Amino acid sequence: MTEQDSVGPKPASPTTRTAQEAVLQSLPFSDQADFKEAQRGFIAAIPDGIVLNERGRALWDLRAYDFLADETAPDTVNPSLWRIARLNMNNGLFKVCDRVYQLRGFDIASMTVIEGDSGVIVIDPLITAEVARAGLELYWAHRPQKPVVAVIYSHSHVDHYGGVMGVTSAEEVAQGKVAVIAPDRFMEELSGENMLAGNVMQRRAQFQFGSLLQKGLRGQIDSGLGKVTARGRTSLIAPTIVIAEATESHTIDGVEVIFQLAPDSEAPAEMHMFLPQFGVLNMAENTTRHLHNFIPLRGSVARDPRIWSRHISNSIVLFCEDTEILICQHHWPTWGRENVKAFLEKHRDLYKYIHDQTVRLMNHGLNAEEIAETVDLPPGLDREWSVRGYYGTVSHNSKAVYQRYLSWYDANPANLNPLPRREAGRKTVAYMGGAVALLERARVDFEAGEYRWVAQVLSHLVFAEPENLSGRELLADAFEQLGYQAESATWRNAYLYGAQELRLGLAKLPPRPMINPGTLAALDAGALFDFMAVRLNPQKAAGRPLRINWHLSDSGERLVMDLQNCTMTHVLGEAADDAAASVRLSREVLVALNVRETQVAAALAAGDLMIEGDATVVAQFFDMLDNFSLMFDVVAPSLAQG
Numbered sequence: 001m002t003e004q005d006s007v008g009p010k011p012a013s014p015t016t017r018t019a020q021e022a023v024l025q026s027l028p029f030s031d032q033a034d035f036k037e038a039q040r041g042f043i044a045a046i047p048d049g050i051v052l053n054e055r056g057r058a059l060w061d062l063r064a065y066d067f068l069a070d071e072t073a074p075d076t077v078n079p080s081l082w083r084i085a086r087l088n089m090n091n092g093l094f095k096v097c098d099r100v101y102q103l104r105g106f107d108i109a110s111m112t113v114i115e116g117d118s119g120v121i122v123i124d125p126l127i128t129a130e131v132a133r134a135g136l137e138l139y140w141a142h143r144p145q146k147p148v149v150a151v152i153y154s155h156s157h158v159d160h161y162g163g164v165m166g167v168t169s170a171e172e173v174a175q176g177k178v179a180v181i182a183p184d185r186f187m188e189e190l191s192g193e194n195m196l197a198g199n200v201m202q203r204r205a206q207f208q209f210g211s212l213l214q215k216g217l218r219g220q221i222d223s224g225l226g227k228v229t230a231r232g233r234t235s236l237i238a239p240t241i242v243i244a245e246a247t248e249s250h251t252i253d254g255v256e257v258i259f260q261l262a263p264d265s266e267a268p269a270e271m272h273m274f275l276p277q278f279g280v281l282n283m284a285e286n287t288t289r290h291l292h293n294f295i296p297l298r299g300s301v302a303r304d305p306r307i308w309s310r311h312i313s314n315s316i317v318l319f320c321e322d323t324e325i326l327i328c329q330h331h332w333p334t335w336g337r338e339n340v341k342a343f344l345e346k347h348r349d350l351y352k353y354i355h356d357q358t359v360r361l362m363n364h365g366l367n368a369e370e371i372a373e374t375v376d377l378p379p380g381l382d383r384e385w386s387v388r389g390y391y392g393t394v395s396h397n398s399k400a401v402y403q404r405y406l407s408w409y410d411a412n413p414a415n416l417n418p419l420p421r422r423e424a425g426r427k428t429v430a431y432m433g434g435a436v437a438l439l440e441r442a443r444v445d446f447e448a449g450e451y452r453w454v455a456q457v458l459s460h461l462v463f464a465e466p467e468n469l470s471g472r473e474l475l476a477d478a479f480e481q482l483g484y485q486a487e488s489a490t491w492r493n494a495y496l497y498g499a500q501e502l503r504l505g506l507a508k509l510p511p512r513p514m515i516n517p518g519t520l521a522a523l524d525a526g527a528l529f530d531f532m533a534v535r536l537n538p539q540k541a542a543g544r545p546l547r548i549n550w551h552l553s554d555s556g557e558r559l560v561m562d563l564q565n566c567t568m569t570h571v572l573g574e575a576a577d578d579a580a581a582s583v584r585l586s587r588e589v590l591v592a593l594n595v596r597e598t599q600v601a602a603a604l605a606a607g608d609l610m611i612e613g614d615a616t617v618v619a620q621f622f623d624m625l626d627n628f629s630l631m632f633d634v635v636a637p638s639l640a641q642g
């Protein structure tokens with residue numbers, strides 16, 4: 001064992017090597033068609049594989065993945081995952097067909113560019129302004145430099161709108177030079193999914209994407225959907241056109257686009273698009289080249305795979321006859337009408353199958369863990385590369401179906417009100433005869449390759465005795481082998497990042513605003529006040545009822561906010577005569593107060609805030625709001641709390 005091995009990451013165990021070998025035998029690795037398709041239409045790669053910001057910092061760097069040039073998977077990576085990780089290295093500008101291009105591999109998502117009569121239409125401007133700009137510039141380097149005349153957001157996830165300021169500006173949109181088109185409920189759903197639970201979701205996303213892991217054979221290699229999320233400035237411009245009907249046809253700069261709403265699928269607000277002139281169907285993120293998530297590991301409300309499947313069915317009926325090329329906003333296209341139809345039918349069935357079989361088994365009385373252990377892909381899908389669980393898995397997706405119908409509770413009262421993890425940990429360790437006895441047995445199981453159980457039982461020990469370094473190390477070792485074996489990129493990232501935190505503790509990240517001010521600034525007043533309400537600290541608010549009128553001077557929005565019973569509510573469009581204070585300020589100042597870029601006193605002094613009535617209550621109100629910090633404990637209690 002080398003010195004590196006003694007602190008981890010460690011080599012693959014014999015059990016893991018055997019498991020990788022079994023994967024090689026069970027899947028059709030000789031089928032190389034995807035490698036050809038993923039390169040089809042290639043025009044130019046990202047220059048040097050890197051995108052820098054103006055200070056020269058790398059926001060996107062594919063060079064870190066050079067090790068993926070090797071065709072053969074190392075024993076620390078599931079061979080099936082290695083395969084998609086290599087496919088996801090295809091990057092740059094690709095021609096889909098005349099007038100339809102894609103920028104892939106600039107971020108986890110892809111950006112589609114459609115050439116209109118006078119300008120270009122951008123579908124999904126990636127996650128940050130810098131990478132979206134770099135994509136557009138690569139496009140312009142090889143195609144005529146026509147201006148962006150429209151931006152379409154296919155759905156309400158940040159990797160599909162966050163880079164909008166890289167392809168247009170709020171001024172151009174306000175002046176009517178650029179239309180911004182989004183599906184029904186885009187803004188509402190965006191604030192619900194990405195903002196109210198934003199802090200905890202970002203923390204959990206570190207596990208899902210492995211963004212703080214080293215890249216390498218024993219580290220992060222992919223995310224399933226793409227490599228990893230790009231860094232940089234996220235932004236948002238509210239849509240100027242909202243698609244509200246089940247299907248709507250619009251002609252944008254000479255290009256007919258038939259929008260098909262697909263709500264409550266991969267995202268709560270999502271839509272497919274058909275381009276009849278080009279025979280191109282864009283399924284947004286509903287049929288990417290893997291099994292997607294019903295609930296991603298970062299967390300979300302449970303998605304509805306029954307409805308998701310139905311939207312795919314509808315797309316087949318509406319568009320398949322006239323479709324020659326299928327594109328999505330991740331991965332590579334499918335060419336040929338018959339291939340497209342077969343592909344869509346498989347994905348329609350994939351989502352429905354997991355839904356239906358989970359519901360069947362839960363009606364037979366199996367609980368979520370038992371169902372996850374039982375359901376697997378059926379014949380017809382089980383050797384199909386495009387439905388492998390690289391992002392979602394059959395296991396955690398079936399648990400999401402269970403949760404959607406039956407909640408977290410399995411109806412066994414033993415699980416109704418269990419002790420929380422620290423108390424349960426202490427009791428479990430004691431009942432097992434103490435840490436030494438537990439570790440001795442767990443080491444035997446580890447040697448036997450029983451990593452799932454070792455992880456389960458060692459987690460009790462780590463929560464009971466976070467300072468027990470032998471316990472932390474053995475738990476990390478078990479996580480690591482589970483990560484090496486995982487076919488899902490998100491499972492691999494979660495396990496390997498969990499191991500890293502057990503070994504090295506929490507990463508020290510530079511200070512950052514609790515929430516991106518750019519996202520906050522685009523939200524309406526109701527969403528902003530909902531966000532403040534979930535930060536209200538009841539200890540600070542107890543016995544201090546308060547009513548304040550608010551007037552946002554730039555948008556003209558008014559609302560009356562009530563604080564009673566330690567609960568903050570608001571009514572839009574109203575003002576109360578008996579409010580303790582009436583506040584007039586711009587949305588920008590309200591956002592600055594929220595992210596603590598300014599304080600009430602300073603904003604008053606600067607003339608950015610006007611208060612009629614009792615000014616002190618306004619400052620007191622902001623003092624009642626919690627700030628969230630990102631790096632809270634997940635895999636172990638902090639050692640200091642021991």
Ligand SMILES: [Zn+2]
Nearest residue numbers: 109157159285
């Ligand atoms: Zn996406």
